[in-house]
Amino acid sequence: MSEAQRSAQSIFAPAQGLANDWLEFFNARAVQPAAAAATEDDVRGPGQLDNSLHSVLTITTMTLATSGAKGAAMVTLLLVAMTVVCVPGAQPRSFTQTEIAQLDRFVMEVMRCARIPALSLSLVSDDDVVYEKGYGTANPTTRTPTTKDTVFCLGSFTQSFTSVLLADLLSRNENKTFETPLRDIMGSRIHLPGHYRADLVNLKDILSMRTGLSNMDIIATAVGVNRYRLMEQNLRFAPEVTSFRESYVFNEILFSLVEEAARALGGNTWYRLLRQHVFNRLGMENVAFVHMDAKENNKLASPVHSLNGKPVQVPMDAYKGQELVAAASSVCASASDMTRWMQFILSGGKKDDSQAKYSLTKDPEHFAGHLAPRDASTTRREEIMRVRRLQVMRRDVLQNTFQPVQPRPRGSTRLTGFSQPDIQVSYTRESNRYAFVSQEGSLPGYESLITLLVDRKAGVFTAFTGDGGARAYAAKTLINTFALDMLLQGNPWVDSTSVCHVMDTMTDMTRRSEPHPTRVSAMSEPIRPLEDYEGTYRHYGYGDVFIRRNGSELHLEYGELGRYILTPSSRNDTFIIQANSGPLWYTTNADEYRSKGPYLAFFDNRYNDPERRPETVTIPFFSSDIAPVFSKHPVRPVESEQEDVECDACANFISVPLILTAAMSTMVVSLRNHCTYDDLKKAADSILSKTKYRPKIGIICGSGLGHLGELVEDRIAIPYKDIPIFPISTVPGHEGKLIIGTLEGKAVVLMQGRSHTYEGYPTQKIAVPVRTMKLMGVEILFVTNAAGGINPGYAVGDLMIIKDHINIAGFAGINPLIGPNDDRFGVRFPPMSNAYDIELRNLAKKLGKEMGFESFLREGVYSMLVGPNFETVSECLLLRKLGSDATGMSTVPEVLTAKHAGMRVFGMSLITNKVVSEYDSEVMASHEEVLETGKKRSEDLQALVSAMVKNLKV
Numbered sequence: 001m002s003e004a005q006r007s008a009q010s011i012f013a014p015a016q017g018l019a020n021d022w023l024e025f026f027n028a029r030a031v032q033p034a035a036a037a038a039t040e041d042d043v044r045g046p047g048q049l050d051n052s053l054h055s056v057l058t059i060t061t062m063t064l065a066t067s068g069a070k071g072a073a074m075v076t077l078l079l080v081a082m083t084v085v086c087v088p089g090a091q092p093r094s095f096t097q098t099e100i101a102q103l104d105r106f107v108m109e110v111m112r113c114a115r116i117p118a119l120s121l122s123l124v125s126d127d128d129v130v131y132e133k134g135y136g137t138a139n140p141t142t143r144t145p146t147t148k149d150t151v152f153c154l155g156s157f158t159q160s161f162t163s164v165l166l167a168d169l170l171s172r173n174e175n176k177t178f179e180t181p182l183r184d185i186m187g188s189r190i191h192l193p194g195h196y197r198a199d200l201v202n203l204k205d206i207l208s209m210r211t212g213l214s215n216m217d218i219i220a221t222a223v224g225v226n227r228y229r230l231m232e233q234n235l236r237f238a239p240e241v242t243s244f245r246e247s248y249v250f251n252e253i254l255f256s257l258v259e260e261a262a263r264a265l266g267g268n269t270w271y272r273l274l275r276q277h278v279f280n281r282l283g284m285e286n287v288a289f290v291h292m293d294a295k296e297n298n299k300l301a302s303p304v305h306s307l308n309g310k311p312v313q314v315p316m317d318a319y320k321g322q323e324l325v326a327a328a329s330s331v332c333a334s335a336s337d338m339t340r341w342m343q344f345i346l347s348g349g350k351k352d353d354s355q356a357k358y359s360l361t362k363d364p365e366h367f368a369g370h371l372a373p374r375d376a377s378t379t380r381r382e383e384i385m386r387v388r389r390l391q392v393m394r395r396d397v398l399q400n401t402f403q404p405v406q407p408r409p410r411g412s413t414r415l416t417g418f419s420q421p422d423i424q425v426s427y428t429r430e431s432n433r434y435a436f437v438s439q440e441g442s443l444p445g446y447e448s449l450i451t452l453l454v455d456r457k458a459g460v461f462t463a464f465t466g467d468g469g470a471r472a473y474a475a476k477t478l479i480n481t482f483a484l485d486m487l488l489q490g491n492p493w494v495d496s497t498s499v500c501h502v503m504d505t506m507t508d509m510t511r512r513s514e515p516h517p518t519r520v521s522a523m524s525e526p527i528r529p530l531e532d533y534e535g536t537y538r539h540y541g542y543g544d545v546f547i548r549r550n551g552s553e554l555h556l557e558y559g560e561l562g563r564y565i566l567t568p569s570s571r572n573d574t575f576i577i578q579a580n581s582g583p584l585w586y587t588t589n590a591d592e593y594r595s596k597g598p599y600l601a602f603f604d605n606r607y608n609d610p611e612r613r614p615e616t617v618t619i620p621f622f623s624s625d626i627a628p629v630f631s632k633h634p635v636r637p638v639e640s641e642q643e644d645v646e647c648d649a650c651a652n653f654i655s656v657p658l659i660l661t662a663a664m665s666t667m668v669v670s671l672r673n674h675c676t677y678d679d680l681k682k683a684a685d686s687i688l689s690k691t692k693y694r695p696k697i698g699i700i701c702g703s704g705l706g707h708l709g710e711l712v713e714d715r716i717a718i719p720y721k722d723i724p725i726f727p728i729s730t731v732p733g734h735e736g737k738l739i740i741g742t743l744e745g746k747a748v749v750l751m752q753g754r755s756h757t758y759e760g761y762p763t764q765k766i767a768v769p770v771r772t773m774k775l776m777g778v779e780i781l782f783v784t785n786a787a788g789g790i791n792p793g794y795a796v797g798d799l800m801i802i803k804d805h806i807n808i809a810g811f812a813g814i815n816p817l818i819g820p821n822d823d824r825f826g827v828r829f830p831p832m833s834n835a836y837d838i839e840l841r842n843l844a845k846k847l848g849k850e851m852g853f854e855s856f857l858r859e860g861v862y863s864m865l866v867g868p869n870f871e872t873v874s875e876c877l878l879l880r881k882l883g884s885d886a887t888g889m890s891t892v893p894e895v896l897t898a899k900h901a902g903m904r905v906f907g908m909s910l911i912t913n914k915v916v917s918e919y920d921s922e923v924m925a926s927h928e929e930v931l932e933t934g935k936k937r938s939e940d941l942q943a944l945v946s947a948m949v950k951n952l953k954v
């Protein structure tokens with residue numbers, strides 16, 4: 001076993017420890033079937049067959065893409081097309097005790113054969129709740145029984161919620177429809193490949209999946225791209241599977257555009273809008289989002305899948321990437337919530353309000369806009385019924401979202417199933433008499449399926465935990481079919497004695513219809529040295545994969561979470577790709593996925609010349625549509641040997657050059673070197689272990705200003721090179737030491753020198769020391785710098801209290817907060833007003849006055865350009881016009897990071913030179929001048945900072 005495999009095992013070990021054997025799951029189940037004694041014959045004898053409904057199972061092979069986080073694997077599933085043959089007049093109705101026992105028995109038998117630990121079911125008919133129930137164990141650790149309120153994550157079912165939300169938002173907007181080009185809704189350009197797509201793509205195209213673009217959901221799974229970069233950069237290189245509007249091609253990644261459209265239409269985030277417009281209105285109380293608050297929800301059913309035949313909990317971190325496709329697959333809800341949803345859809349926008357205390361006469365505002373117009377013939381009773389069924393959304397708003405229209409031809413992935421006026425996102429199939437709408441969803445460890453017979457006002461919802469794939473699909477389809485047959489007084493063609501056998505047959509057929517895995521065997525030696533494969537390989541849509549030799553192994557990194565080992569195979573230049581560690585470990589190793597393997601990566605060189613090193617790597621595992629080909633990138637923008645070693649512990653990000661023709665400049669943005677919370681915590685703890693002080697004050701010293709460190713008493717000094725994740729200062733005037741001790745009696749941590757973006761560090765790396773300080777306990781950050789004076793009234797040697805900043809680098813896409821947001825540091829969208837704490841600024845002014853600094857103490861706006869060149873004259877004039885008083889090459893990334901992390905910030909610039917603002921001037925800015933001035937005036941700056949530290953109440 002390799003080192004990497006060992007580490008993968010140890011990461012997975014706790015999860016295994018938590019889980020019980022499957023058998024135990026069933027033994028632990030809390031809900032036993034009620035009155036299970038009756039046999040099916042008691043309920044419905046064979047004689048009734050002719051006279052009742054019966055469903056005919058038609059098995060059709062159809063290819064469906066798996067949803068979001070399962071990786072991009074394509075699975076061929078058996079679609080069970082249910083044909084309901086109706087005897088006219090038969091009506092849905094409630095169940096007898098015997099029927100309940102029959103249903104329970106059936107469900108539990110399915111659970112046993114499909115190894116489902118927890119399942120919830122809800123059945124509605126004609127606006128009434130027929131049955132809601134939870135089965136099995138929702139949480140094997142706490143042994144919590146499943147109930148109707150247990151929360152399951154629904155995966156792609158989320159698209160139905162999104163679709164209804166948009167219908168509602170659009171109904172409030174006179175000028176926009178589902179067919180308005182997205183760019184007219186979002187007010188910005190949309191970047192998509194191919195003719196007309198970017199100009200014409202609309203909400204309908206995305207919701208009904210007819211853009212023809214490859215799903216690329218691995219991007220979300222591996223968490224390496226943020227939404228804006230996805231929209232600006234990656235999507236414009238999305239591989240085309242078919243022409244625009246030609247065929248149905250499963251795609252969830254484009255829902256990130258839908259999310260933005262919702263924000264543009266509703267003026268709020270998709271999450272908030274969904275709660276306000278849908279969940280709160282319907283009284284869906286248990287809703288959570290899989291990547292956000294689901295893990296804190298104590299009603300959440302633990303996601304489970306099997307590993308070597310045993311149940312193992314899926315780590316919640318595996319869902320991190322769902323943020324990117326939230327509008328497509330992130331909602332979690334309970335069966336009782338889904339009862340409300342089904343009633344809402346089946347009743348054309350109403351909610352059961354029978355518990356409400358409102359009175360139509362006393363609370364007219366409550367009903368305003370919701371009630372259908374009353375006509376003269378309305379009776380009192382009808383009035384009351386209306387109150388009981390409150391119209392929460394106009395019927396016509398829902399009209400196009402959930403009506404079964406033309407069926408999608410069986411076995412076909414062609415668009416005709418989503419006819420032009422049809423915006424609903426469900427898979428609609430036809431029966432002899434009824435069309436039914438069904439929408440399924442899955443995430444690792446979760447499965448769900450809703451089936452609605454809209455004409456009959458009947459619906460069933462099933463959700464469960466456990467493995468996905470063919471067996472799960474068979475399980476949920478069979479349960480819904482059985483329940484609907486019972487509801488419609490049909491005679492289910494399969495019962496609890498035969499269901500396991502049927503499920504086995506369906507699963508086998510599916511597996512047989514799946515493409516056979518390529519036959520290769522693992523080899524110990526590749527045909528060429530491992531070094532030949534090393535490098536950064538780039539796909540402009542998917543981003544970068546990094547391939548490195550690690551001892552005797554070849555490793556592939558993709559995004560924050562995707563870490564794989566490449567094992568040489570019996571085919572030349574072909575490697576078996578196997579997830580190595582971390583939350584996505586399951587993607588190639590859990591039973592469900594292993595059965596489809598081996599997953600391969602094919603290296604190739606353009607000239608087919610065995611003497612040449614590979615130039616591309618093709619990874620079919622990343623996409624079910626078109627295998628992405630990554631081409632070797634000549635040089636990584638920032639790469640030192642030291643960094644590779646140092647940031648091994650850090651998650652490496654996809655690095656994609658983001659060419660932004662912004663008003664200011666064109667920059668290359670690299671998103672490597674985010675360090676994880678754990679890496680930073682480790683560094684913070686290690687630093688604290690070297691000192692008895694627990695500083696709440698942090699100080700960053702700018703060019704030539706590090707002498708302040710000499711005033712720190714009882715100090716220890718740690719060179720940055722001894723703190724593995726810290727960037728090393730390479731500029732004269734920046735010592736590169738972390739000093740901890742006391743200043744004016746207060747514990748402080750002081751950075752004697754900093755690093756800058758122009759030194760070649762990704763701006764995210766500049767955030768590392770600030771976040772480390774935060775995790776050491778620092779609450780107030782002092783940031784100092786040397787800056788060029790722009791304000792004509794400033795003189796060399798002035799001290800400028802920073803009132804605010806202009807992040808010119810940010811305009812060009814350089815910002816340390818770019819990348820996935822770790823909520824433990826701060827919020828996704830941190831406010832930046834009062835970035836420089838007003839109280840601290842006032843304190844500085846007061847103390848400055850007392851110290852006699854008034855004549856050279858200023859307050860002004862700092863602007864940051866990246867450097868390393870000093871500004872041109874025109875740039876200086878522009879900065880002056882923008883309202884900047886001084887300019888430099890640092891500080892802003894640190895302040896953004898500190899504010900994001902909730903720290904208070906005080907900033908001060910020493911004006912070391914005046915920027916050159918005349919075209920014919922012979923004056924030249926120089927770093928020597930900067931350092932010289934620093935030497936002369938740094939004492940005043942030190943005195944002011946020290947006085948402030950003394951006066952702080954920390």
Ligand SMILES: O=P(O)(O)O[C@@H]1C[C@H](O)[C@@H](CO)O1
Nearest residue numbers: 702703785786889890927930
């Ligand atoms: O680190 P700071 O911002 O104090 O340093 C400034 C900007 C450049 O690094 C350098 C130019 O002389 O001084």
